[in-house]
Amino acid sequence: MAEFRNLYRHGFARLAACTVPVRLADPQANLARIIEMAVVCDGRGAAIVTFPELCLSGYAIEDLHMQDALLDAVEEQLTDLVEASQAWRCVMVVGAPLRHADRLFNTAVIVQRGRILGVVPKSYLPNYREFYEARHFAPGIGRRGETIRIGRHHVPFGTDLLFEAEDLRGLTLGVEICEDLWVPQPPGTALALAGATIIANPSASNITIGKSEDRDLLCRSQSARALCAYVYAAAGVGESTTDVAWDGQVSIYEAGRLLAQSTRFPEGADYVLADVDLDLLRQERMRMGSFGACADANAKMEWRRIAFTLTPPTEDIGLRREISRFPFVPSDDRRLAQDCYEAWTIQVSALTQRMRASGASRMVIGVSGGLDSSLAVVVAARVADELGWGRDHVEAYTMPGFATGGESLGYAHALMNALGVSAHELDIRPTATQMLRTIGHPAGDGAPVYDITFENIQAGLRTDFLFRIANQKDGLVIGTGDLSELALGWCTYGVGDQMSHYNVNAGMPKTLIQHLIRWLAREPETTAAVSEILSKIVSAEITPELVPGDVKGVQSTEEKVGPYALQDFNLFYTLRYGFAPSKIAFMAEVAWRDPAHGAWPAHFPAERRIAYDLPQIRHWLEVFIRRFFGFSQFKRSAMPNGPKLSPGGSLSPRGDWRAPSDGNAEVWLEELFRNVP
Numbered sequence: 001m002a003e004f005r006n007l008y009r010h011g012f013a014r015l016a017a018c019t020v021p022v023r024l025a026d027p028q029a030n031l032a033r034i035i036e037m038a039v040v041c042d043g044r045g046a047a048i049v050t051f052p053e054l055c056l057s058g059y060a061i062e063d064l065h066m067q068d069a070l071l072d073a074v075e076e077q078l079t080d081l082v083e084a085s086q087a088w089r090c091v092m093v094v095g096a097p098l099r100h101a102d103r104l105f106n107t108a109v110i111v112q113r114g115r116i117l118g119v120v121p122k123s124y125l126p127n128y129r130e131f132y133e134a135r136h137f138a139p140g141i142g143r144r145g146e147t148i149r150i151g152r153h154h155v156p157f158g159t160d161l162l163f164e165a166e167d168l169r170g171l172t173l174g175v176e177i178c179e180d181l182w183v184p185q186p187p188g189t190a191l192a193l194a195g196a197t198i199i200a201n202p203s204a205s206n207i208t209i210g211k212s213e214d215r216d217l218l219c220r221s222q223s224a225r226a227l228c229a230y231v232y233a234a235a236g237v238g239e240s241t242t243d244v245a246w247d248g249q250v251s252i253y254e255a256g257r258l259l260a261q262s263t264r265f266p267e268g269a270d271y272v273l274a275d276v277d278l279d280l281l282r283q284e285r286m287r288m289g290s291f292g293a294c295a296d297a298n299a300k301m302e303w304r305r306i307a308f309t310l311t312p313p314t315e316d317i318g319l320r321r322e323i324s325r326f327p328f329v330p331s332d333d334r335r336l337a338q339d340c341y342e343a344w345t346i347q348v349s350a351l352t353q354r355m356r357a358s359g360a361s362r363m364v365i366g367v368s369g370g371l372d373s374s375l376a377v378v379v380a381a382r383v384a385d386e387l388g389w390g391r392d393h394v395e396a397y398t399m400p401g402f403a404t405g406g407e408s409l410g411y412a413h414a415l416m417n418a419l420g421v422s423a424h425e426l427d428i429r430p431t432a433t434q435m436l437r438t439i440g441h442p443a444g445d446g447a448p449v450y451d452i453t454f455e456n457i458q459a460g461l462r463t464d465f466l467f468r469i470a471n472q473k474d475g476l477v478i479g480t481g482d483l484s485e486l487a488l489g490w491c492t493y494g495v496g497d498q499m500s501h502y503n504v505n506a507g508m509p510k511t512l513i514q515h516l517i518r519w520l521a522r523e524p525e526t527t528a529a530v531s532e533i534l535s536k537i538v539s540a541e542i543t544p545e546l547v548p549g550d551v552k553g554v555q556s557t558e559e560k561v562g563p564y565a566l567q568d569f570n571l572f573y574t575l576r577y578g579f580a581p582s583k584i585a586f587m588a589e590v591a592w593r594d595p596a597h598g599a600w601p602a603h604f605p606a607e608r609r610i611a612y613d614l615p616q617i618r619h620w621l622e623v624f625i626r627r628f629f630g631f632s633q634f635k636r637s638a639m640p641n642g643p644k645l646s647p648g649g650s651l652s653p654r655g656d657w658r659a660p661s662d663g664n665a666e667v668w669l670e671e672l673f674r675n676v677p
């Protein structure tokens with residue numbers, strides 16, 4: 001179990017960004033601080049530990065950089081660092097001034113397990129405003145394929161170095177130094193295109209008002225554009241304040257997302273750790289063919305790939321990374337409100353366009369009193385407003401069947417009335433009974449045989465009625481099935497709720513629908529009557545109501561297909577990143593095992609803040625795999641049009657997800673059974 005819970009086993013790698021107090025021009029004192037930090041970070045299981053620019057000598061020491069006594073001392077201390085590093089697994093990136101080819105370079109020295117793996121010189125030297133680096137250093141740009149001597153070590157030197165872990169898929173390190181990130185074409189871009197997944201930036205970036213935001217923008221955008229992890233370690237305490245000041249901020253980013261950041265102006269040494277997802281980076285690069293095309297266009301350059309063996313930890317060392325319980329739903333209140341607004345606006349604008357373009361004059365919709373059709377009818381009412389139609393152009397039908405509860409029926413009527421749409425009740429039972437009898441089904445004569453045929457006849461007749469009413473009234477049938485149901489195949493195919501003329505909910509995961517309805521209920525534009533009924537609907541149990549309740553209580557959808565919270569989690573990581581089931585299970589356990597850990601989305605009811613343990617996670621993931629890969633693709637391959645909503649993906653065969661309708665789930669099940677205890 002400890003092995004299963006090890007982050008390295010699931011494609012994560014722990015990175016550290018450190019700032020250490022420097023003593024100006026005192027490499028021995030500085031090495032002592034660096035070693036203290038390395039011991040801490042290595043002990044916490046870090047694979048790569050990045051220190052600030054020129055931290056062995058101090059950055060802001062001006063012409064002292066040209067003193068042989070200092071430069072000799074730097075080399076001596078580096079030799080000591082190499083010795084000390086035999087005790088650790090981590091790769092260290094340490095800033096040092098080094099002499100080479102009759103010049104002085106501002107470099108990063110990459111050290112691991114008693115070996116200097118290479119030395120990367122700073123490509124671009126700032127020599128403007130408060131910076132005078134060109135007075136001391138030679139630019140590293142264009143220096144490739146060289147060897148530098150440090151004490152008795154002869155090691156690769158240049159901007160052409162990539163450091164690759166032989167025993168951890170996807171861990172390739174590239175290094176650039178401070179100003180390198182400020183230029184239009186940072187060396188890190190070429191490094192990433194050549195395969196670096198992690199860019200380390202040892203930096204000495206003095207602080208001025210507002211500069212921390214500028215750095216954040218640069219790091220974040222570089223990590224997004226180059227699809228990499230970006231580690232930024234700035235110099236802080238002890239740097240000379242002769243003319244400037246330092247804030248020692250260290251940060252770790254991944255593909256546009258800030259993973260960890262220290263507070264600024266620490267009093268001494270400080271560090272952050274974050275676990276980056278190497279699978280996510282690899283998957284994103286593989287998926288976005290444009291990344292590969294850009295790499296090909298830059299393929300002229302030659303690279304030296306320095307291999308090293310990491311021997312990552314194998315025990316449970318936790319996961320230093322926030323995994324949201326609801327990947328489709330942000331926890332942050334403002335972000336969630338913004339996402340709900342956007343989802344709602346996308347639905348309204350998409351359906352408005354389709355109504356305009358089709359020439360139809362009405363929307364026909366089945367309203368059950370459940371979540372999906374409630375959202376869809378509210379959208380339809382708003383579309384009627386947008387089109388200047390009057391809400392009577394929304395032909396809403398509630399169609400009680402054999403299992404419709406009084407509560408749902410009441411909600412359906414209340415919602416239709418509160419919205420002011422054309423409200424109808426159409427009892428499908430006589431037709432359904434007739435059909436059951438005609439095909440010789442025992443339920444036609446009242447026998448309690450509640451099988452799939454019994455269920456689907458009801459779902460099918462509702463659809464049949466809606467389509468014929470649409471013909472009769474010049475309307476389009478508005479579909480209600482959501483993304484989560486499509487993922488699970490939880491709908492009745494063809495002659496059933498799988499089909500419509502346009503499905504406004506096709507891109508909407510169930511976990512987001514609940515929040516969107518809560519958000520709509522709170523919106524100032526929503527009338528009190530609509531708001532009240534929406535609040536009731538969102539609190540009710542999710543059920544298709546196709547099987548009479550007196551047989552087995554309310555027919556609970558989640559008892560059958562699993563909690564939507566988990567199934568949306570499974571869907572997100574399967575669809576967006578193609579992660580293996582064992583990795584999804586590992587992440588789900590981190591997210592779900594402790595209700596007290598991590599943020600819940602705002603307004604999420606306290607009584608629903610529950611935990612799932614690994615056996616439950618494994619069980620429902622198996623159900624997901626069987627339904628998603630093994631069963632339901634034929635329903636998606638034939639699905640009607642509807643807008644993509646979430647960056648997590650859509651399931652349209654014309655959009656994010658194409659798959660064979662006659663596939664199977666073997667490879668995923670086998671991986672799950674083999675790798676999840």
Ligand SMILES: Nc1ncnc2c1ncn2[C@@H]1O[C@H](COP(=O)(O)OP(=O)(O)OC[C@H]2O[C@@H]([n+]3cccc(C(=O)O)c3)[C@H](O)[C@@H]2O)[C@@H](O)[C@H]1O
Pocket residue numbers: 452455456459485489490491492493494496497543544546557631634661662
């Ligand atoms: N690969 C494939 N390619 C083409 N056709 C394939 C197929 N695999 C099965 N089929 C056919 O499809 C049939 C199965 O599909 P289907 O007829 O849809 O039926 P099925 O998926 O078995 O049942 C529908 C399920 O969805 C639930 N439901 C229905 C309506 C609404 C909601 C809701 O909560 O919103 C839930 C309902 O409770 C029931 O459990 C098979 O019997 C077979 O005839």
Ligand SMILES: Nc1ncnc2c1ncn2[C@@H]1O[C@H](COP(=O)(O)OP(=O)(O)OP(=O)(O)O)[C@@H](O)[C@H]1O
Pocket residue numbers: 365366367368369370371372373374397398399400401404462480481482485497542543544545
């Ligand atoms: N009693 C009903 N009256 C009218 N339409 C219904 C009724 N029951 C189901 N439908 C239609 O079939 C769709 C699927 O229904 P079902 O209730 O089985 O699942 P659901 O996904 O939970 O949807 P909802 O949350 O809208 O109930 C509904 O969205 C609705 O359009």
Ligand SMILES: NC(=O)CC[C@H](N)C(=O)O
Pocket residue numbers: 053126131177178179180182203204205206
């Ligand atoms: N050390 C450096 O390269 C600092 C330059 C960088 N542009 C900064 O302003 O922080």
